[in-house]
Amino acid sequence: MIGIIGKKIGMTSLYDSKGHKKACTVIQGGPCVVTQLKTISLDGYQAIQLAYDDKKEKNTTKSLMGHFTKASTTPKRKQVEFRCDDADVWQQVALGQVVRVEDVFVEGEFVDVIGTSKGKGFQGVVKRHGFSGVGGRSHGQHNRERAPGSVGACSYPSRVFKGMRMAGRMGGHNVKVKNLKIMRVFPEKDLVVICGAIPGANNAYVILEK
Structure with missing residues (x-):
């Protein structure tokens, strides 16, 4: 697997191997469910769709209920596609499979994190x-x-330039932060501790990619 969906829990601090104190972000990573496998023959591209975070059946449309029933899982709030052309990954993935943190990440590797920045109005x-x-x-x-101050628009060019x-x-934009180091992985609690800050408020959804 090349990524996982998670939720930002908050921030803490850890000491690295050299004794330096590092600001870290705690992420609840999964567990996610594989709800669809998109192929070139049917969809024109290869991708793995993951779903995360349970929600009530009464708040789910019938079309989505059929989608989740096909994957033998309960309704989910967040769905994300991960483009994947690696044949080895495809052999390890099946519809309805549960993906956990320990299946994707190990301590010491670097990941990219995508989140929605806080809206400032x-x-x-x-x-x-x-x-x-x-x-x-x-x-x-x-x-x-x-x-x-002045925006520089006089008789020429008689308008304000775009941009x-x-x-x-x-705020409120999708932001991708690259090359953040994984400090700790707690498989029993599905937690990932990443060195550095990531965009978004607490309890906001984030996407972790290799």
């Missing part, structure tokens, strides 16, 4: 882009410390 240019503001107050001028850094909604 509508923010100004100082918080959103790190602007310094127009400057200090002067005579007849006030509340300019966090102003964006101009201005105030707007901040």
